[in-house]
Amino acid sequence: MSFAIAFVLVVLLLLVLAAVAARRRPSAHREARDAARGHLRNIAPRLPFALVAAECIGRLLPPEIVGAWMGSGTGLSGVLIASVVGAILPGGPMLAFPLAIALLRAGAGPEALIALITAWSLVAINRTLLFELPLLGTRFTGYRLAVCIPLPVIAGGCAGLLLTAAPG
Amino acid sequence: MSGPHGHTPPGEPRRRITRTTRFFVVLATASAGGLAWRDGAAGLLDALGDAGILLLLVTPVILAALLLGGYVQALLPYNRVARWLGPDSGWRGYGLAMLGGIVTPAGPFAVFPILLALRQAGAGFAVCVVYVTSWATLGAQRVLIWELPFLGFDFVALRLLASLALPVIAGLLAAVVAQRVSR
Known part of the structure; x- marks a missing residue:
């Protein structure tokens, strides 16, 4: 449930900023996409392992x-x-x-x-x-x-x- | 350019990626092994299932929020920010630093280069501490990607309310020792 709320909030903010970029500086679209792709390359390989680790550690904690x-x-x-x-x-x-x-x-x-x-x-x-x-x-x-x-x-x-x- | 890093692509050098990723692989393997040893294969499968559901739920939020962070990074007027927070910006500088920390993207790739640029533009230690404390404790992107989905609205509201004064407290403490931090 909270995931859906967070997603909607993020997408709304995203639309606002994309509109600002479209009006002020269209090259920002490309820069934003490149920056996001760079961060994604860092996060993507770790995320599944991090979630498994957190879940298992949480269950192991007495x-x-x-x-x-x-x-x-x-x-x-x-x-x-x-x-x-x-x-x-x-x-x-x-x-x-x-x-x-x-x-x-x-x-x-x-x-x-x-x-x-x-x-x-x-x-x-x-x-x-x-x-x-x-x-x-x-x-x-x-x-x-x-x-x-x-x-x-x-x-x-x-x-x-x-x-x-x-x-x- | 998209920021103070100039032409370097955002992200960490390759070697660090593999090292950090290896840390998570080892941690996941060790904890999964421990759980399997204590609760058996059924217990481990149950945990893996829960982790998988979490992954499916959080992935769309992360994708959207990374793009959001990219836009903030691309649209933030770095030079003007450095001027606003420069020396003698006083209380207005504190307020702007707090606001700046809230909107700065969550990863360390954005905040530390900005901090460096601020220092080079002559921003004082206290203003820098307000900025980085605000980013760490009130940063909007991390709240949206991680905290709200995982811990829920009530918890986030309580934590933000309890943390509202932290950047200012840190800034006042920093002002006391600012003389000793060589510039």
Whole structure:
């Protein structure tokens, strides 16, 4: 169901941008297609394996442990554990998000999961090592990561507060 | 040209592709092996079936979103963006950086070259941190491709609401240490 909603949203935005390109700069059509094809070549061979890995890892995770460490009742400690797990989680979104549903099914609380996704999106080890470090240097990368340390906990904490303020 | 990368085609060098892909192949094989060992062939087949359904559902979204990202990449006025976020852009710079992060395509292929261009155009450390934090935590393309389909609307709404202040918090912290990040 959510897949259909996401698809419709993306296609609508796509139509808007394609219309803008048609009016302002028709050569953008070709550039957009080439860029998309380049990204697709990277993603296509990995996607099936990533989805299989996430599904299997999710089933292998013992629900008792997930629930005890990151369950809804664990509060701040769950958020902290999830932040650490997110920060060291390797792989791109095709592993992280399927794994997130697996954790949700295994009993992780939404605030812990939000901390995990935030930490993963800010640190993403592979991305940092392959792109940020070579392009922007050690100082920039180091200070950026240092500045980001409190953010997953803030996001998880805010989510917890929002959930208590308006449950459900 | 389509961006700061000039003539280089988008995407990673060949060698990295195979290395990253190999990581996923090994991970999939190991976890599938572990599952088969614990739950038997039936358990593994069930998991593979679920993964297959997920693949069918997510593929059209990914295809459309990649094309969307391509259009953003092709239409974004890089030079003007670098000027808007340059030195002394102040709070307006923070706001624009946040907005820019939201619309920048999800892959690292777009965001880091832009970040480099921003630095070279004289953008301060804090503005760069606002931009990259906004891209990481609020980026629209990743929400549309991955998060909304997999985790649903309620979760996405909760996470975005809880993350709204993160780029600004990161920017303020970055402003404190900005002097130490040599330019």
